[in-house]
Amino acid sequence: MKIDVYFEIENKFRKRVSQGDKSFHLNEFLRDVGLLTASTISDSTSVLDVEKYKEMDMCIIDMSDTVGLKSFVFEQMESFVKTLDAYGIGKIVVNNPSKLLLSSISKFDNVTLHKESSFRRITDKQIQRVQNSLSKNIIGQKRAKTVIFRKLVVQKIRNRSKPLVLMFYGKPGIGKTEVAKQISKAIYGSSEVLREQMSMVGGANSLEYFKATGHSEDAFSKKLLNRKTNLILLDEFGLAPEYVQTAFFQLFDEGIYVDQNYEVNMHNSIIICTTNLMARGNIFNPGWGISL
Secondary structure, eight states: OEEEEEOSOHHHHHHHHOSOSSEEEHHHHHHHTTTTTOSSGGGOOOOOOHHHHHTOOEEEEOHHHHTTOOHHHHHTHHHHHHHHHHTTOOEEEEESOOHHHHHHHTTSSSEEEEOOOSSOOOOHHHHHHHHHHHHHHSOSOHHHHHHHHHHHHHHHHSSOOOOEEEEEESSTTSSHHHHHHHHHHHHHSOSOOEEEEGGGOOSHHHHHHHHOOSSSSOOHHHHHHTOSSSEEEEETGGGSOHHHHHHHHHHHHHSEEEOSSOEEEOTTOEEEEEEOOOSGGGSSSGGGEEEO
């Protein structure tokens, strides 16, 4: 059996697996063997419809298949794969597996990991579009627009694929968010940015969201995995608790966002942090600051 693991956004993966009709999702298989509602393997009483699966040739495993699964299901994933192989299923395709799932399927010999980023390095043409868009749609802010243009040029020519991290600072209502949207639209074709309001972060819920302490909960890493743009906007980042800020430091430095369940490739991304503080000296990392 051949196992292909794709680390890419959900829409791209769906297009990849939508061509054939002899495929099924992991959830279908688990439902047929009674493991969607069972609390242990011994609680599973359903009999697998062997004939149904003999007609199939590919099993699909995406994030929706694994949400809410009990830990014992992941622990038995090796047995499930062997069962599917025995029924003649020739291929399994996996999208953005959790660390636990990846560990389970990596035990097999014929596993191929496709880790190519869905987002390429920015081009000269895209940078020119940013410059034109900011000139046309953002009034004033001449110095800020010049600095942004220069930073994008440096991002293009440097060898490393780590993110470009910028801090926009200045009083509310002067265009920090709008500049981010214009950059996203010029480079990625959409003004829809992945935006988090960091001033609202705090408490146990935020820890679960950013650190993904559980498997089935909503998590920031899941939003990153399915992002439509490679521009991330972190509003009022400096107001977030220190334990949340630390979750981003590896992302800023290496282009990898890691929590307890997922490792997300954020290479070539643009990360914009904003603050309403008025002076560089009040910002936790003054070297990032672009006054708007």
